[in-house]
Amino acid sequence: MVKLFVRLTPKASVERIDGWDKDDKGRRFLKIRVRAAPIEGRANEALVAFLAKSLKLPKSRLSLVAGDTARLKQVEIEGLDEAGLAELIP
Incomplete structure (x- = not known):
């Protein structure tokens, strides 16, 4: 299982992944x-x-575990590790 932090931007004109970034805490x-x-x-x-x-x-393998009302969210993904995630989203 991997935990993924996501910064979500709603009401966009197109759904897409904009890449990786780091917050103040690294x-x-x-x-x-x-x-x-x-x-x-x-x-x-x-x-x-x-x-x-x-x-x-x-979808059943993904769950939102933190940040329900915040812009920075945490998603748990079952059946995937860090290496697998890095391979799917470089």
């Missing part, structure tokens, strides 16, 4: 844009669906 996170608005958890649902599709995994 934590590495993935920048992702989704079309959904941050209303009633729609952006979070869109994030999980988009990330699952990008990683070619079922």
Whole structure:
């Protein structure tokens, strides 16, 4: 299982992965844009669906574990390790 930090940008014109970055604490996170608005958890649902599709995994293997209302979120991905993640998202 791998824990992935994501900085989510909702209400984007196109859904895409913008690459990796680091925060003030040196934590590495993935920048992702989704079309959904941050209303009633729609952006979070869109994030999980988009990330699952990008990683070619079922949505059931991904879960949002932190950052429900924050821009920086933490997603757990079952059945994938750091090396596998790096291979799928360089």
